[in-house]
Amino acid sequence: MPLLWVSKRRGAYFSDMIDDSLRELYQEVILDHSKHPHHFGALEHATHNAHGYNPLCGDRITVHLVLGADGRITDIKFEGRGCAISQASASLMTDMLTGRTAAEAEKLMDGFLHLVKGEEGVTGLGEDDLETLQVMAGVSAFPMRVKCATLAWHTMKSALEGGSRSNEPAKTE
């Protein structure tokens, strides 16, 4: 049985629409990120931290980052637990935002939020960024799961805005 399902993930087995959507949602890249998240753990010399919490499901996340004197994010780490979507989204985010300026990060975050909500006309993003983010686009077919995908990004936003002073957990919208 399991072997069958593995082959299906590569393409042929799913037939109807919902299965296609599920396949896109749980594609290999997402599952890899969720099982082996990048930049997972504490960050001792963080300049900014924030907690995020999704009261709907109880998922929690903490984002730590170092914002250098030149305004670039030199390091990001995250901790917490959650579903495959929220973990993968956090992992992907740390990959993408490391090395960016706060302003660049802001732009990417907005683009990401548009994308997962299925909103048209995501603008101002480079082609490479768009392509990387595209793996998360499948979430837009599952409105009940959008908040899973956005938790880390909202938390990142609140870390950048409020820094370590922020005690209020970030919201998911």
Place this chain on the structure above:
Amino acid sequence: MSFVPPLDDFPILAKPVNGKRLAYLDSAASAQKPKAVLDAMTEFATTEYANVHRGVHHLAARATERYEAARVAVAHFLNAKSSDEIIFTKGGTESLNLVSYAFLSPRISAGDEIVLTKMEHHSNIVPWHFMRERKRAVLKWVDVREDGSINPPAVAAAITPKTKLLAISHMSNVLGTITPLKEIIQIAHAKGVPVVVDGCQGAVHEVVDVQDLDADFYAFTGHKLYGPTGIGVLYGKRAHLKTMRPFQGGGEMIAEVAEDKITYAEPPHRFEAGTPPIIEAVGLAAAIKYLKQFDRAAIKAHELDLYQYARDQVRRLKWVRVIGEAPDKGAILSFETTSMHAHDVATILDGEGVAVRAGHHCAQILMERFNVASTTRASFGLYNTREDVDALIVGLEKARSILL
């Protein structure tokens, strides 16, 4: 097993979800409504509807009759001594808040204690937190055993001379545990402590006799009992209700209003300010009538048979850990799936037409107790079949193959 699920009574079950046959396993969150309930509400609204307890015209009289008849139906359903002991609210949550505000608040002061169990859901927690915040009362938590059962001596041990109330579920919405209520109420009463029972699940699956239980208050909601949303019930002993201050202020709950003086109506109307959920009361009465045509014990046996069937199947899956296996439990199956988050599992199950609940089930303290962030929960109602369980198991195996 004489009970045959009356599938034709529930048109929604015949509607495919995501192109698949619907397996609705989320009745503990809210039950589907039989046609009899919907028809009764439509029939009432189209032939006899008006506001109640005001107006002298024909329809006002008819509507008042139907509304009060619903109260009598609920009183019989709970075996209350009198229908005056039945208060209509907008749901189980409002019922419990009513007890907190109108009964407990004037009787509790700083340092006094409220005893509750760790398996309560938030509507039987937050109203008591209000007393902690506003009156500096102390919440004392009775733990549940590893199998999810409640140990009556542990409840007894938590009660002290400062205890002003015991708040406890009849049946847990996560673990399915059925509380040995009668024994626990006796323990509390022996120490002079009144007991409020959260019966949101219990009233659905157990036959409730508030006199036999000797419960001081018993709260439940309509929509989990195959009735409409927007209506709940609070049973309260008449001796308590007579001494309680009003809850909300408005029409119907007063005797006389003057510029500098007010007197309140007698219970239960004292606690029903404003226009009540009239059509919903008729719907709730219809739901009770609908249930009464069946042998409730046979329904329970049917649901437990499904639970056991599901439990046995799940037991084969080594990566599933069931939470809540009390010897006396109702048909709720909560479980954790190794390396798979409940929300991912529930999304894939949904793709298979299987509706389950995933998350903390408004019982975060219980989740903490069992050290899980969230569980997947399949809960059974009278319309479920083995086919639903089979779909659940197929879906779980599919989730595993997609996610791992």
